[in-house]
Amino acid sequence: AAARCGAAREGRGAAVPVTPAVPVTPGGNGNGMDAPSAAGLGGADPQLQRFIEVETQKQRFQQLVHQMTELCWEKCMDKPGPKLDSRAETCFVNCVERFIDTSQFILNRLEQTQKSKSAFSESLSD
Amino acid sequence: MESGFGSDFGSDFGSGSGGAGKLDPGLIMEQVKVQIAVANAQELLQRMTDKCFRKCIGKPGGALDNSEQKCIAMCMDRYMDSWNTVSRAYNSRLQRERANM
Numbered sequence: 480a481a482a483r484c485g486a487a488r489e490g491r492g493a494a495v496p497v498t499p500a501v502p503v504t505p506g507g508n509g510n511g512m513d514a515p516s517a518a519g520l521g522g523a524d525p526q527l528q529r530f531i532e533v534e535t536q537k538q539r540f541q542q543l544v545h546q547m548t549e550l551c552w553e554k555c556m557d558k559p560g561p562k563l564d565s566r567a568e569t570c571f572v573n574c575v576e577r578f579i580d581t582s583q584f585i586l587n588r589l590e591q592t593q594k595s596k597s598a599f600s601e602s603l604s605d
Numbered sequence: 606m607e608s609g610f611g612s613d614f615g616s617d618f619g620s621g622s623g624g625a626g627k628l629d630p631g632l633i634m635e636q637v638k639v640q641i642a643v644a645n646a647q648e649l650l651q652r653m654t655d656k657c658f659r660k661c662i663g664k665p666g667g668a669l670d671n672s673e674q675k676c677i678a679m680c681m682d683r684y685m686d687s688w689n690t691v692s693r694a695y696n697s698r699l700q701r702e703r704a705n706m
Binding site (some may be wrong): 537563579 | 637660679699
């Protein structure tokens with residue numbers, strides 16, 4: 480579903496819903512990697528290709544952590560204290576989980592509406 | 606900067622090949638990793654600065670007073686704690702997703 484949505488990079492302030500780095504819909508590709516083919520990038524060197532795939536994946540993870548930290552900070556942090564209390568910590572964990580849930584929900588529902596209403600996908604391609 | 610960051614960024618300021626001047630893929634990969642780590646650190650600092658400015662600075666005065674500085678210091682630590690918490694939580698979720706596939 481992620482590929483079908485044409486989702487690649489997430490950008491700050493982008494109008495498009497953010498796609499997490501992993502295929503979060505059930506039945507996504509098995510290796511958990513959403514990286515585009517590195518064949519063009521690394522040239523013929525398989526070691527370099529592998530390196531690019533791995534680093535790209537790592538970067539997607541990092542970017543999402545940055546983004547979720549920023550979002551969840553707004554929701555979970557009142558006044559910064561001497562330590563992260565357990566209520567705030569729980570909030571951060573919940574926040575991450577709900578963010579991923581939201582992303583999955585959006586992808587799933589988009590997939591469903593595209594399947595059932597061809598009019599929807601036609602209006603999208605405009 | 607490395608202590609809180611090292612494992613969470615997956616950065617590895619490892620030995621590198623030390624080859625002088627040759628186009629050694631190992632060296633290139635090490636350099637790229639370093640650049641990525643630097644970029645991540647910059648990103649973190651930028652967001653942390655934004656958040657802590659918002660939390661700690663009310664009406665900007667002529668200088669940062671003591672309470673503002675204390676607040677910023679605590680805010681930085683809490684932001685790092687939050688980042689690490691989010692990173693762990695996200696990692697756990699990814700592993701759970703993969704286990705369910």
